[in-house]
Structures are given as C-alpha cells and as structure tokens.
Amino acid sequence: MNTPLSVDTWVLPIQISVRRWNIPLTDRERNLLEYALCNVSDEMIRHPLSGVTMRIRHGTAVLLFDLPTQTQLLSGIEQRCRELRKFAKTFLYADVDIGIGNTVPMRELPQEKPQEVSTIPPAIESQSTDFDLFLRMRQANPSEDSVLHQILNYIEDHLLEDLTREDIAQFVHFHPAYLSRFFRKKTGWSLSEYIVQKRIESAKEMLSQSELKIGYIMNHLGYYNLSHFTRTFKKKTGYTPQQYRKKTSHHKLAIVRGK
Template identity: 30%
Template sequence: MNILMVDDEKIIREGIKRTLANRFPQYRVFLAAGPEEAVVRLRSERIDIVLTDILMPGMSGLEMMNLTAASYPCVKWVVISAHSEFSYAQEAVRLGAKDYLLKPIGKEVLIEMIEKLGAEIAREKELTEEAELLRVNQKFLREAVFQRWASGLDIGRIDMKPFMDSHPYFHLIMVKMESEKIVHLEHFIIENVLTELIGRYGTGFVAIQDNKSLLGLVTLNEGVALAALLEELRGHLIKYLRIPFQIMHSERIEDSNAIPAEVQRMRQASSTQVYEHYASGGDQAVEVAQQYIRTHYHADLSLEKVSSIVYLNPVYFSQLFKQKTGSGFKEYVIGLRMDQAKKLLLNPKLKLADIAERIGYQDIRHFSQLFRKKFGETPSEFRQKQDNGVTKEPI
C-alpha cells in the first residue's frame, strides 16, 4: 500500500513517516511539501491514502482534495489540522474525507487509523482492481488516439467512427497556458476542473494536447448552453490558477472529420487572443511595472527587461499592459520620456544632447523625431516658443 503525506512543515512530514515506517514496514510512504509535489506523486505513483494538512501556501488541502476527486476516486483522504474549527471538519466530511485528525497526532491514533483504512482498501481492491485497470487503460488509449487524430497525425488503421458514435454533435474546448516553467499542478487543475464540468453539463472527455494545452470534447445535455459551462470554467481557473491562460471553443460540430481543422483554427487564434490572468495579480504587475518605468525612464527600458521585473512572459506582459493601461508598452515609455523632455527644455542651460541623454536617448536626431511626432514640433521649436513667451499648449 502507498501512503502520501502532504504538509509544508518538514518536521511533521518526517515524524509521521518514521511512525508509519516503524509500524508498517511493508508500506511505502511518500512525502510532499505542498500541493504541487503531491500532484506529481499522484500522477506517478498509485497512491492509496493521502494524509494532508489543511493550511498550506498556495492551495489548501481541502481545495486539493476537491480538485482530485474526479481523477482519483479510490484514494482515501485523511485531513490533518492544527485548528479544531467545525467548518473545516464539516467541509472535509462533505468532500469525502475518511477522517479528520488534530495536531499533534498521537502515534496510536495514527496507527489505528492506517490499520482500519488498510483493511478497507484491501477489500475494495479485490473487487475493483481488474475493472479499474481496464477503465484506466481504455481512458489513456482513447486520449492518446484522439490527441493524434485531433492534431492531424496518422493513427494507422484505427477507425474513429465507433469512437465518435456516442457524440453525433459536440463542442470542442481548448485551454492553453502561458508559463516559462513546467506546469504540473496547473495542468492537473485544468484537467480535473474541465472533466468535472463536462460530466455535469453533458458527456465527453478531456485529452492532453501538449504540456501547455488541453482539449475537451463535450456533447451538451438538452437545454444546456455552452456559455454557462465556459463561464463556470473561467471562474474556477481564475480562482485556482496562478498563471495566464486562454479558453477557446468551437461552434457546434456535427461532422467529426472537422476536428483536426477546428483544432488548428483554435491554435492559430490563440496567437492573437489576450491571455487572462487573475485580476489582482494582473493589476499589481502593471502597477509595479509603471512605477519602475517612472523611476527608470532614463535607463534601458526594453519590454524584456521590464517584464522580467514583474516575472511575466514578455508576450503576455505586453498584452496585459495594453489591456490595463490602454497604451502599448513602447508608446507608454515614449510618452513618459517626451513629457519629461518638455520639462527639461524649460531650462535654457541644458543642451539638447544633455536632455536626450537624461531621458534615455543617445541619438539627438532620434530624440527630435520622436518629440516632433508626439507634439508636432521639434524640441528647438518648442524651446524657442517658450523663450518668446508664446505657449502653444499647456505643459
């Protein structure tokens, strides 16, 4: 039997592992410091019991439990908490937890619980192991074949007609992420949320397209609108994901042979569609970037440089910046520099070369061209009008 212990406190993880290893040397005990490590273990090992702390950075144990229910229905969950609040215990029971333990956990209580769950798991395995193996294998085979077919790749002599007979009409839903890092947890979240919603709104399945995108197929129940599913999907992803994402979908499809072309269309559309991001994080990133630009307008302000300051991908940062400010990044920087140039031009002691350098330009000609493009006159013409006491426009 395999047991997974999830807790951000190392001393607790190690302590529980020692207790279980001494009493149950035949069991394998895996450790995870948080939900992301836990997801990797759940995917790579056949876990029977998960002991999870409730309060952890990033995602709570209850949220992780809720998200994994559809994919790992046979896992026995035990929730551990330092808080005796009834609401936590109530939510844990609602989600199907087998037990709710309070810290510090007594060794005898822990051993007794594992013995009880071990006997329960042994009985269930005898009844379900063969059926579960067949179900999982069919699921992976179906997804692998559908993934190749949807991507326009060769599937040999496999006939997709029997496969698609249960879906005479359907919609496709593609979710694509934007991240520089490997996204195990986010990938897992999308797969589980979309699978659950498809099951609630109709019938279908989810297939992994690549390490940054997933494709769902759904035949909606009578009277159900796709917009309702998409709205709920977006709400869940905004809540749980911490990276930008896109949601694309097809119209109703009645010819399954149209799938490869439709998938290709959505992939092309993703290159121009703005990525979504949880609102507070997006606003904060742009505010930090604007503050950095205001204090470093005289230095190198490339898109790559500023996006790295707020830890965002340059393409996504550019889209987000325009969405939040109404101006493109380059346009915003030039506007800020030109406004500063106007103020400096009021000082007759400063040469144009000095002003250009102070706002980040080494080339006077380039500076003059940008100034004229924005204000309709050269820096020299602007300065001369100020010297003559004529103000063309308020500064």
C-alpha cells in the first residue's frame, strides 16, 4: 500500500545519467542495459530507504523521501554512488555521471503533476519519462558550496580518466569559462592545477605504499611520457619518483628499526 507523503517531507533527488557506452549496442541492447541500470540504482542507492527509482531519458532518477531535515544527506550516500559508478563501468559497459541534488521540501515542489510525488510509486517505474519535475528540483538554486562539493567529488571519482574542463562543466551545468572562474574563486586553484595536484598525491601514495613499477603508476594516472611525469612530480614534491620512493622506503625502515 502506498504511503502518503507529508508536505513537511524533504526529498533528495539523485540523477544517474549515461555519459558513454563503452561497447557498440543495438537499440534493444541499450534499452535492456538502461533498464538494468535502473534496477541496480534502486538496489545500490535507494534500498532500503524510503523513496522511488525511475527511468528518465538516458538514465535513472532516484528520489529519497522522509528525510528528517533539509541538510541531512543520509550517511554513506556518496559512497553508494561511487560503488554504483564502478559497477556500471564493469558490468553494464557504461560510464555514468551521478549528481546529488539539494534536499527540497515537498510543499515547494511544482503542482502541475501531483500524481508523480503525492504517493510513493512502485519501486521501479519501467516506462521512460522526461521527468521534468526532477529537472525543476535540480534547478532550485544550489549554494556555491554545494556546487563546489559536487565538482570536487566529480574530480575525485574521475581522476584516473581523461578528465576535461568540459566534462566537469557539463556535469554541473556551467559554461566551461565560468566554471574556471568559479573554481579559482572558491579554491584559489585553477582546475588544471588542482587535478595535477590530486594526481601527484595519488602517485605519492602508490610510490610509498606499493612496489608497483613507476611506468605503471604513471600510466594509471593518465601520464604517458616518463619525462613529463618526472618533471611534473619533481616540480610538486622536490623529488623524482625514484628519489621519493627511496626516501619513503628508508623512512619506513628507520621506523621499523626504531621499534
């Protein structure tokens, strides 16, 4: 039996959209995989929370209901989104973008289509819909800090991919030039500087915590020229990758001997 939603209920919208299919697909195969993405999204993000999952054009929308406060983002929801992204890439042959919107009070939702939100629909809505209600919710003037949080999460989640300014701008619905100005204003970094810094931090961790070959680490982080990677790494750390690995290994050995 469907449970009526109170006007005091807060709703958290989450949009899962397919950015790219990684294998050739027929229309029928694409439709089946989109249906599978909807089911998986319901299981990995919505379940067991109160809400609804439905197909939209080129993806899926999840609405989480009965949030007790406007600012609560439900513990672990971002981690669930990361796990879904990895699952989709591995098993559904899709690179997906996931956007977590702002919580919206039920009483502020537009009333043109009350049947879409007045009660909790079935867990999976099989037919495709443009879901313009969801789009209006996404346009509810998110705070600058909220947008910055989305950008930083997107960079973190796509750090090992060919990450471009245009990809990030499309994700947060900004013009690329405005995105650059916005990011520098909020962080003091340019986008490219920040991405390089995050990749070098990952390289430092891999060099100090593993015995992976430097060539593998370099390629894993999107660098394909050893000289360029070495220059960039030394500029950021003061050491070449080889020197940094040697330095950290000696430090760990000294700690062990000290014990």
